[in-house]
Amino acid sequence: MLYREALNRAIDETMAADGTVVVLGEDVGLYGGSYRVTEGLVAKYGEERLIDTPIAELSIVGNAVGMAMAGLRPVAEIMTANFSLLAFDQIINHMAKYRYMSAGKIALPMVVRFPQGVSRQLAAQHSESYEQMLSAVPGLIVLAAGDVNYAYHALKYAIMSDDPVVFIEHELLYNKKGEVDFDADIDPFKARIVKEGSDITIVSYLKMVDDVMEAVPQVEKELGKTCEVVDLCSLNPVDYKTLEASLKKTGRIVVVEEDHKTGGYGAQITSWAAEEMFYSLDAPPIRIAGEDVPIPYNRTLELAAIPTPEKIAKRIAEWGKTNGL
Amino acid sequence: MNKLLAEEIYYNMVLGRTFELAAKEHYMAGDISGFLHLDIGQEGFSVAAMKAFEKGDVFTTYREHVMAIARGMDPRAVMAELFGKAGGISRGRGGSMHLFDPSHFFYGGDAIVGGQIPNAVGCAYARKFQGSEDGVMVIFGDGASNGGAFFESLNIASAQKLPLLFVCENNGYAIGTKITRVAPFEKQAKKAEPYMMTKEVDGMDAVAVYEAVREAQELIQAGHGPVFLEAMTCRYEGHSMSDPGTYRSKEEMGICKSKDAIERMESYLKTMYGLTDTQLQGVQRRAQATVDDAAAFAAAAAEPELSELFEDVFCKERVNASF
Known part of the structure; x- marks a missing residue:
């Protein structure tokens, strides 16, 4: 199974199991995702749950925060890490802070999927990595999927977790092949x-x-x-x-x-x-x-x-x- | 507006002003610290908007004490939060700018200008998805209407036909900068005109605000999509306690205070329902007693335990992914 297929399967299974899981982002629906991670899902779950957004990253994350506050489990996709900078107010000031500032009254069960890294000749505005900034923000769980099996299990965990998770993917890994042990009990926090x-x-x-x-x-x-x-x-x-x-x-x-x-x-x-x-x-x-x-x-x-x-x-x-x- | 509701709104307005004056006093005395943004002058808007949008979710700004209390939050818990005590609504971790109470569908309390607007858009999407008709109200100032979050939200709410009421509380100043110095017009509803129905209301007239918000929510409940309401208000104090407000002239403040919403509500109650000065004074005494009690509670409340520093950074029990 390819890395992107493992991610797709994780989203598919959680969407099938839990009707509150929705996906939003640029080209995630009819187009199937710029890295084909959400391919085929719109046919199964409809445009209400695979939400094509405008190119407006602040809103992609900001809307996901509001959806999570209202009881949905949004999976927001940032097309590539550099674009996320437009959403950093929402990631740092809102997504990471609401639980703490509200003394636990507000939970944000949400994921921001975060493709990043040096791919192939995409130049300076499409090649960066932001784990250093994200990991410096208390209140965010930061997972990094370097492996196909981990990608499948960790994304499933992230979607069903009640904490806000930034799920980092590397753009050169989408076509990486690997075995997935679907029955394995993987602790996403274990190295x-x-x-x-x-x-x-x-x-x-x-x-x-x-x-x-x-x-x-x-x-x-x-x-x-x-x-x-x-x-x-x-x-x-x-x-x-x-x-x-x-x-x-x-x-x-x-x-x-x-x-x-x-x-x-x-x-x-x-x-x-x-x-x-x-x-x-x-x-x-x-x-x-x-x-x-x-x-x-x-x-x-x-x-x-x-x-x-x-x-x-x-x-x-x-x-x-x-x-x- | 019926008598019972008018009295209820009047009581909450007086309670709001009394609360804010007490907060100011306790700030000067050092019991409250940090940033404190008073709502004095704008209580008519704050209370009437909350009462009119009783069903549905509310997102608002850091100038939210009066709204929170009108929404049903205990004045004790609000004052204790301002004091930073464990008995505060956010256990002393949020402070004046961050009052949250999902049990009253009140989502803060956001101190990033305009930052709550995209959250309200997401919430409105969720409510539509869940089949709820009541919709969401998001309140922000004229200053927020110049930011990207605002424009992105107009676009998305309109494109998705979301059940969302945008309410611009226009007090004419973005902190100390007169709005017309940084925006091309005085009324910000103009920015929303290409996207949705817009309306204007005198924010110093609580009865008019109530009716305008009710009407807007009814449109939303009928599936009309987003509506934009602009309420023209006047803030009597500085932006926060650290702002002496020297940028406004005595003349300007005089005009501003001549429209006082509380006085206007008093004459409404007298004219419409024959309330007497003695009856109004009774309401004021009741409000004062409630605020005195809240302040005494806050002063006596315990400090948070040091161990609370580490609480609620993450959820206590993480959901197991295997199903």
Whole structure:
């Protein structure tokens, strides 16, 4: 099953099970979604539940907040992360705050689906990542689907949860293939051990998990050591327990993120390691991240702006060698 | 308007003003902090709009104490919220600008100018979807009618034919900026004309506001789609307690206060139903007693426990996705 099909199935099943689930966004209905995630759903559930909105992001999220206040379970789709900036007032001031400010009287059972990241030559206004800003907002659950099975289970959870969830997807993952275990009991807040190892913990999320997995054979060959690869899955709250167990075993941590390095999300993980796990560390924690530049259009420059499997492998091997591996 | 309703509206207007004057006093005394936006001068609009839109959902701004009480929220719980106490309607976590009570279909209390309008649009969509006919009323100021959220909402509500009553409470000032300095006209209903039926009402006349809101809601209940109502009002105080209001002349304020909604309601009750000054004073004493009781309650109420800091960030029990 493809990643986008897993997402579609999650929405389909929740819509079938619960008549209060509605989907809204640009081209989500008759068109089927710009990444075909909502394909076929309008035929099943009608235009009242697959709501084609104008190109007005503030309203897409703002309306979803009002729908959730009135007892629906809206799933709002932002076409691409950069456009969400027009909706950030609603995401931060409304979606994240109403429960707290009303002392729990108002619940917002809603999801904002959030495709993001560097795709292929879409240039600076269609290539960004905003997990660093979203995770800094108390009151929002931030999930990041880097895997097909997780995408299916976590989106189902997000739609049925009574908390507001930002559900981050990576634009290059929509056609990724994977197995879905429909009967599995997946905890959406638990980090996923993608590969076990004993010498280096590599923490990542979204598409970078795949890039890390591509880099790992080279790293292991050069260093003669094994890597443990962790997909964070939930960016807020963070599953520090899984990270702690892995780090106690390996003593070394690398965080890989696609986003610009300065102010990037990965800094939260390395600062946690430095503050809380200092005496378990055998090497300084490092981050491998994108450059501090807007994403350029030219393919060569675009690839130079973000981590690639080759760059990840090279950096980890160098760091390993200078730190006793 | 029948006598019972007129008396009820008058009582709530007097209660509102008495409440606001007490809030002002307690702010000066340091019992209330933060931003405090008083509704003095605009009580006629606030009360009549709430009473007229009794069925249906209401979204409004940060200048909402009088509306909240008219909607049925306990004055004790409102005052205690202003004091930041655990007995407050939002347990002291919201304050003056964030009063919420879904049991009275009252959704705040939004302190982002215009931010509540898209929420009301979503709520109206939901109510239509759920088959409810009562509709939603969203109240905002003239200042909000210059923002993107407002224009997006006019468009969507109109395109979807939503059961939504837009009410622009036009007091002529966006904080300290006269509306005509930042908008091309004095009356903001003009902006809504291409999208929906618009009406204007004298916001200093509670009876007229009541009738205009009732009429608008009846149109909405009949499936007419969205309606826009503009109420021209006058705010006697500054934008908030931190605004001395020096941008308005004595002459302007004099004209403004000559239209006082409470005095107007008093003469209505006298002329229409023969109420005497003694009877009106009785109403005022009842309002004063209610406010004194609310203030005493707020002063004596407990501070929130420190553990409450972490409550209601997320829901207590997360829904299990497996079904």
